[in-house]
Amino acid sequence: MPQAYLPYLTFGENLFSLITQLIAIVCFSxxxxxxxxxxxxxxxxxxxNSILLCMATHIVYSLLALPYQLYEVLWWRPSESVNCHLDRVNLGWSDSAVYNFIGF
Structure with a gap:
């Protein structure tokens, strides 16, 4: 059974990531x-050239991570949010860019 605060913590993390990715895209662009x-x-x-490459890579990975973050924020439901990011289809198509981006 998930903790009561976990859905809200997940929502806050995704909302913060979405906001910071949008700021990074605008500033680096x-x-x-x-x-x-x-x-x-x-x-x-x-x-x-290395800084330009780093900024361009950051923009690309931020753009690739936006669909997942938008999905997690716009379709967030407190009762379902703990399990929605563990869905295999969702992980395969939208979430993989986020983990590659975080690893960068």
């Missing part, structure tokens, strides 16, 4: 845009 097309807006002279 703007930095990549400035580095490529408006370098005068940057405080530094230029960004290294």
């Amino acid at each position: 703007y930095l990549l845009y400035c580095a490529r097309y408006k370098p005068s807006r940057l405080t530094v002279k230029e960004l290294s």
